[in-house]
Amino acid sequence: MKPVRVGICGLGTVGSGTFNVLNRNAEAIAARTGRIITIGQVGARRDNPACDTSTTEVSRDIFEVARNPDIDIVVELIGGYDTAKDLILTAIEHGKHVVTANKALIAEHGNEIFQAAREKNVTVTYEAAVAGGIPIIKCLREGLAGNSINWLAGIINGTGNFILTEMGDKNRSFGDVLKEAQELGYAEADPTFDVEGIDACHKLTIMASIAFGIPLQFNKAYTEGISKVTPADIRYAEELGYRIKHLGIARHNGAGVELRVHPTLIPASQPLANINGVLNSVVVNADAVGEAMLVGPGAGAEPTASSVVADIMDIARTMEAPQTNPKPLGFDSDRLQDTPVLPIADTHSACYLRIHADDHPGVMHAITSILGKQGINIEAMTQKAVRESDGYADIVILTQKVQESLMDQALAKIEQLDDVQAPVTRIRVEAMA
Template identity: 50%
Template sequence: MSKPLRVGLAGLGTVGASVVRLLVENRESLARRGGRAIELVRVASRSFKPDVGIGGASFDTDLNSLDTADVDVVVELIGGEGDARKLVETAIAGGRHVVTANKALLAGCGNELFSAAREADVALGYEASVAGGIPIVNALQKGLAANRLEALAGIVNGTSNYILTAMEEDGQDFGNALAEAQRLGYAEADPTFDVEGIDAAQKLAILAALAFDTGIDAAGVHVEGISNVDVEDIRYARELGFSIKHLGIARRQEDGIEARVHPALVPESELLAKVSGVTNAVMVHGDAVGSTLHTGPGAGGMPTASAVVADLVELARGTLPVPAAAHAQLPSLGLAGVVCPHYLKIPAIDQPGVFAEVADILSRHRISIEAVIQRPQAIRSGEEPWVPIIILTNEVAENEVEVAVAELGKLAGVSGSIARIRVVDLSAMMLGP
């Protein structure tokens, strides 16, 4: 058998400890699958964790201890961008391969790191950076390589999906659902990255770059979170035949890439509408294969470690690729070309004529109405009674609905902010621009 693949591991957090466990417990099967032994020789972490058995590997609190000739591949699991970037750049400069689970690092400086890896002729594996339990990076790089990929869409943040599921299935409000997610370890103490869509946007930027053979452009992703979705929106959506999901969507257009993360009404008949809890799912459409669905656990120690170790097995085989150069940096289009139906929740004062004014504004902006829900009972908001007018529009351009909603908000008969959520027909979207 060939000489072992010698691994230097940075980070002994939840994922790092799980990687150690897999390398130790599955040592023999990993060697068979990789064609040679995969040996953990060095570990660097801020502190030693006696409950994590690192076997015969040496331990150090200094990350520079991995910059040594007896390490073939550095596994970066410390997170963040500063120290992680320095560690990865040092490894590449030293001719060592890199495996990382760090989506923030790749979203921030992935293009530069890929370029450095190409120049040094080393591999950079990042399967674990997106939807840990789903081998979606491998699918895009290899399994779907024969296809011109046109679109991808999915649920790529388990925290947000868990919260929306709890709101839909248990009737919890956003705050209680978030608190439960935090108690169960699905959400951080500061959940901003998850619930405001930043985490999903970083992942989508990485997937879009792979799918469309372009550079990573996280800044070009339109981002909206779920913190403004309330349980009433979810109830009305269900009444209209939809489920609200937090989607990442990327599509190839003639003049660039449309990439967006936002809540969406998804028809209940769609497979993604049925994805619940912390599960992730990604749909990909290619010209040859059609639409494929990839689903599995999106986060957690063992699912993410599974993806990390899978990259190590590929590296041991010699099949983990050196990053290819992007064909071109395609421009990001934002929402300019988005045309879709919209859900509107308008807080109307309970008086005659308000709906007529609403309908008139929509008509002037060429927005037709598909469905309306208007409850007869008044809801107390402070001292003023109001009733929600729920409108499902037909397809409308993004700029038209923005202007119309701004006008609606100025009506004397409208009290409070108007909720607006896009409707996404995934089946139709996957078949054309």
């Protein structure tokens, strides 16, 4: 069989990693796929000294790669939205298979891209779009395909996990650690996507679609960042036996699918609570396997390239077989369910509350009365030392599971109390079971 010719578009961190892995491991890759895989062309605006392209055809026009009749697989690694989308659709229109690491594009425009691929009978794969080097897409779509998945939860943004780890280990403020993360290259100059949960939500949207057989619905997910978490919250959580992690959680609860990203208290004894630094991890709970946990690097040149190359190899193995109805989400397109994604107000969780209140008699009673009238049971409650700086104390409350809308109503009333300094900090609690 003739070699499979790959066109790499984008020669940044992941693009250069992919280029180097394909070349360095060419012999092993050929042995495992039964096909020689070569880099037929690179499309990049500039060269990257991290890889030697002196013997490779390089074009400054990435669309030339997508239209090249000699290219079998187009690898989109430029990132972003509009240009990347146009590139992928152009490649599909020209009958190319596509590999991408672009989670934002798949989460927000995947339905359209997958439909175009079905019409042209080509394959679009995206393992590297979620959790870098962790093969979670293959795990959900293939390894656990015989299971009914109940829920999944993950630390799926290394920047956020690094920040929370440093805040907890060294009692540092969010802003201080964020600055270091930017200096180390973990966070962008504009860190919004990482610290406000948008990046994690893109990844969660993709995983949930595969897990539950629903269309991609990023616009219906709930997203909350970590910028309001304080070292005090992390310390109080530890005292209660919990750690704070920025989790993406997808759960099928019978009424619909919960799709939410937010800071979360999880028991310190749980393995997921002990994933630190820039590592990623995903836990999947399913009927047959029980719980399965994957851990690994969520970003970086070669960890992410590992997933890109694995996708290229998967396509190469099946290129000579008749292509019939590609299933990028693991389901026939006409078998996707219309299960609703629940608004956050309809979900249930226990809550950690930190209430900054004046140290006056009756304040505790007023707060607990409001919670009681909303039917919210208290699991634990403590008052911390009064701060000399302002005369206020932190009241820390751990509630039992409650509907989100009821907690919203209770917090609105608590924040109206004269002795309470708004806003009240709320962090949801998950038992991970």
